[in-house]
Amino acid sequence: MRLGIDIGGTKTDAVAVDELGALTQRVRLATGFGHDAVLETAVAAVARIGELTGLAPGGFQSIGIGVPGMVDTASGQVAHAVNLGLEQLELGGMLAGRLGVGVRVENDVKAAALGAYHLLGLTGTMAFLNLGTGMAAGIVVDGRLWRGSTGIAGEIGHLPVDPQGVLCACGQRGCLETVASGSGVARQWPTDDPLPVRALFLAAAEGDPAARAITARLAAGIASAVRVLVLTVDVGTVVIGGGLSHLGERLLGEVHEVLHDWERTSPFLASLDLPGRVRLVPEDTPVAALGAALVGEN
Amino acid sequence: MRLGIDIGGTKTDAVAVDELGALTQRVRLATGFGHDAVLETAVAAVARIGELTGLAPGGFQSIGIGVPGMVDTASGQVAHAVNLGLEQLELGGMLAGRLGVGVRVENDVKAAALGAYHLLGLTGTMAFLNLGTGMAAGIVVDGRLWRGSTGIAGEIGHLPVDPQGVLCACGQRGCLETVASGSGVARQWPTDDPLPVRALFLAAAEGDPAARAITARLAAGIASAVRVLVLTVDVGTVVIGGGLSHLGERLLGEVHEVLHDWERTSPFLASLDLPGRVRLVPEDTPVAALGAALVGEN
Structure with missing residues (x-):
């Protein structure tokens, strides 16, 4: 049995995975904020899965953690996990000290990529296109x-595609992330709605021209990310995941429409079958926790 | 001893490579135009290297051919090699029939990537950024x-980076290839000079504002390609090769200048050390023929 944990900005998922890679237990906890609280969240997640499986930490074949930010997988150090209130944390070392066994730490998008690859039974090469606050891809070969x-493969959110685009937090102009991410949408469509992108799509469906323009840019940005990866x-395969993927078929439909439009003007693109390569991550599945359980196995 | 041949639009290079990967013989022939002439060129290249080494075709450990266009490496079929006057040719099969031994056929940019990787003694991951009539990269891992x-990895010349850019032959707008390739330069700087890009750089050095603008777009396009690959x-490592690489340090200097400019406004890009990853392919070395000799070995 393996244990995987995905520490997100607000929620932490933890799963137990059997030797066949099947999910056997799953819990969800609130994530604490700051160094100590994040560490305690991880310890609590291990304890909860331990209760459900009857296993002590040393009883798991492996324990893996997915976490946002820059991760040094060799040392287990996490840096720049802004949403968790972490500037720098020796998460791997400190957690190993608390549990008495070694743990593997991986960036959450990379963990999700691995989880989605296994969950979908894919072979060959896949990219997991994470559309959360930012945009990044995890690549599985x-x-x-x-x-x-240098560990930055898949950081395609910071590829500029429009010299006239807005300034990105990274210091460049017109990055994919400025139009095709949660933060990109929030900048263009300020709202108090707890589900801002859903609110945007609703307004677009009701014919609001500004909302239509923003969703069109979002879909074109996602389609451009797919083209870059191919x-x-x-x-x-490009698997769309992250917070924006909860829009489901509505989002996928818009992306497909852009890709089909491109095919009508470019025989070259048409020969690549971009629409046929894109799919959504399965709804309500903790792919990052699942992937965290598998990290280091391969 | 291995034999490698690179069939280019005007010249064909052929080399013999010993078991340590060192180049021991090298010849250059004019390339014929059209199906029959291309096949005869390859046969003549094998004969010339055979004379120099004293080996019959069956005496080589392998014979590999690099050729422009779409190559089916399994069947040895070449398609869309416009510069060679080939719409479709069973190059591998027909050449094997003529020589009495099997040959391996590979796309010339991919062969050059492999050749440059070995010639430079690289390890890890490299891209060979070919700046010829078009732009494409060969990736070595x-x-x-x-x-x-699907065999199209590295076709980054057809990534659009400017919605206001010119229409590309591929049907898209603002592709990298429209500014950072021989054809891109030729469109913007029509000239009868036999070395059009050299003439462009000379005009730019003499202060011609149009030439300056074109070289600036060329350097920015190459820098953008480097950013995409990273x-x-x-x-x-990104190794710049192809016809435009003959500009040498002048071209590399312009590209470095763009990359350093970017670093001044983007700490993110500065952390990636893009300038330190870029180098030129060694001058006057038949990397594609060398790589063709090594194709299939690994």
């Missing part, structure tokens, strides 16, 4: 995470 | 060519 030479790595 | 799921695959 033949069942293994592709980290690249024309560089040539991934066979 | 741990000494092996990365082809992707933010997707995270290659440790």
Whole structure:
């Protein structure tokens, strides 16, 4: 049995996965804010899964943690996890000290990529396109995470696609993330609605021209991210995940429409079958926790 | 001993490579135009290297051919090699019939990527950014060519980066290739000079404002290609090759200038050390023929 934990900005998912990779237990906790509270959240998650499975921490074949921010997978150190209130934390080392066993720490998007790959039974090459506050992709090649030479493979949210675009937090202009992410939508469509992107799509469906323009830019940005992933790595599948993926078929439909529009003007793009490569992550499945349980296995 | 041939639009390079990967013989022939002439060129290249090494075709450990266009590496079929006058040719099968031994056929940019990787003694991940008539990259991972799921990995010349850009032959607008390739320069700077890009750089050095603008767009396009390759695959090295690379340090200097400019406004980009990842392919080395000799070995 393996244990996987995904520490998100507000919620923490924890799962137990059996030797066949099937999810056998699942719990959800509120995530604490700041160094101590994040560590306690992880400890509590291990304890809860331990109760459900009857296993002590040392009884699991492996324990893996997915966490936002920059992760040094060798040392288990996490940096710049702003949503968790972490500037820098020796999460791997401190958690190992508390549990008495080693843990593996991985960036949450990369963990989700691995989880989605296994959950969907994919083979070959896949990208998990995470549309959360920001945009980033996790790339899996033949069942293994592709980290690249310096660990920044898949950071496609900071590829500029429009010299006339708005300034991005990264210091560049017109990055994909400025139009195709939660923060990109929030900037263009300020609202008190607790589900801002859903509110945007509702307004667009009701014919609001500003909302229509923003959703069109969002869909075009996602389609551009798919094109980037195919024309560089040539991934066979792009799985759309992250907070924006909860829009489900409505979002996928808009993206498909953009991709089909492109095919009408470009025989080259039409030959790549971009629409056929894109799918949504399964709804209500803790893919990042599942992937965290599998991290390091391969 | 291995034999490698690179069939270019005007010249064909052929090399013999010993078991340590060192180049021992090299010849250059004019390339014929059209199906029959291309096949005869390849046969003549094998004969010339055979004379120099004293080996019959069957005496080589392998024979590999690099050729422009779409290559089916399994069947040895070449399609859409416009510069060679080939719509479709069973190059692998027909050449094997003529020589009495099997040959391996690979796209010339991919062959050059493999050749440059070995010639430069690289490890890890590299992209060979070919700036010829068009723009495309060959990606090498741990000494092996990365082809992707459908063989189009590295076709970054057709990534649009400017919605206001010119129409590309592929049907899209503002592709990298429209500004950062031989054809892109030729469109903007029509000239009878036999070395049009050299003439452009000379005019720019003499202060011609139009030439300055075109070289600036060229350098920015190359820098953008480097950024794409690093933010997707995270290659440790980008080797600039192809016809435009003959501009040498002048071109590399312009590209470095763009990358350093970006670093001044983006701490994110500065953290990636893009300038430190870029280098030129060694001058006057038949990297594609060398790579063709190594194709299939790994």
